[in-house]
Amino acid sequence: MRTEDGERIAKALGGRLVKATTLAGGYSHETTLLELDDRKVVARFGGGDPAIEAAVMALAPVPVPEVLLVEADAMAIGFVEGTVLSRVLETPPDAVEGLGREVGRVVARIGDVRFGAAGFFAGDGLTVGPQPPWSEQLVPFAEQCMAKTERLDRQERTAWLALCAEHAPALTAIDGEARLVHGDINPKNILVGGGRVTAVLDWEFAYSGCPYGDVANMARFGAGYPPGFLDGFVSGFEEHEPRHPDWQYLGRLLDLFALSDFMTRAPGQEVADQAATIVREWIATGVPRTTRSL
Known part of the structure; x- marks a missing residue:
């Protein structure tokens, strides 16, 4: 600045x-x-x-x-008083599962806001223009990303596209969801204090769609969280309202968009490097059915 x-x-x-x-x-x-x-x-x-x-x-x-x-x-x-959640998780409190549950409840409430259609916002009136459903966008989007990436070799790019094509039809179950999604829920974008969430930050990637994507976003690098936090987060999210029986799997499918996009970033970008590791794991083992563990 x-x-x-x-x-x-x-x-x-x-x-x-x-x-x-x-x-x-x-x-x-x-x-x-x-x-x-x-x-x-x-x-x-x-x-x-x-x-x-x-x-x-x-x-x-x-x-x-x-x-x-x-x-x-x-x-x-x-300015909001509080500590960034990522810092709290570095030296987690004894009640870390309870903290995860509190964060999960707050994130679930984001999806209470509903819109007339799914998609990305245009203008401060938050209008959503017509677009193909997510189930039809995934493969073309992944193809665009694979054409740009230098992170994956040819065999890995082909395998990733095959993975996206295999699972894209399942997204028809949530194509009709038109609810507020933060789009970048992770511990760096949440302030906490006294065991409560004091602010959710950085809404620049928000869109109208399915809230399951926010859970998958938080869970993406969940292997690095202290034991109990992610389980608490998922449980807190589940408390808010009934969910699709395969909601955690569907959230993982929505994360295929973000993981594909990460592959277009230059080598050396830490988060993208971590995402590349996940992409290779999913190529080898398939898309996880749960957000509780990778």
Whole structure:
């Protein structure tokens, strides 16, 4: 972030910039803590359309930061007290399964928001344009990604496409779901304090679809979580409402989109490197039927 950008945001909020500290940001944006003379705010630069993200946050039925300012390529949100969940899980509390259950309950509530159709949002009115169902999009999307990747050899690319083609028809069971999906649920995007979720962050990838995808997102690298957390998370999610009998498997199928996309990122990007390991495991063993373990 340029100093003048921080000063501009501070002035727009009626304050004066005292200090700026770069925070851990996402793959597509930069996040900065701005300490003004009267309060702390968080500024986000880059990424998706801030106006869409702000509109999604206004609808979210879970704790989120207050949106203070929206510009063409930036937004400012209120500072929320709490600790990033990823840091908490590094030295997990004794009640880690209970914490997972709390997080699962909160994530389940995101899907309470319903839309008229499934797809990606256009404009701050959150309209969803016509698009093919997910079951028809998976294979063409995976083909596009495999054409770009340097991470997988030819045999692996062919095997991944075959895997996607084999399982894509099962997505017809949830093609009609049109509910709010965060799209990037992971421990780095959740703040907790006192055993409760204080904020769900980074809504730039939100869309209308099936909430099972959020569980699969959280479970993707679940092998690295402390014992009990993921089981608690899944149980908390399940408490919210009845689910499709194969909901965990269907969530894994939705994750085929994200895993395919990760393969297009340059070697050396840590999360994409981890995703490549999962892709190879699934090629060898098939798509897991559960989100509780890989």
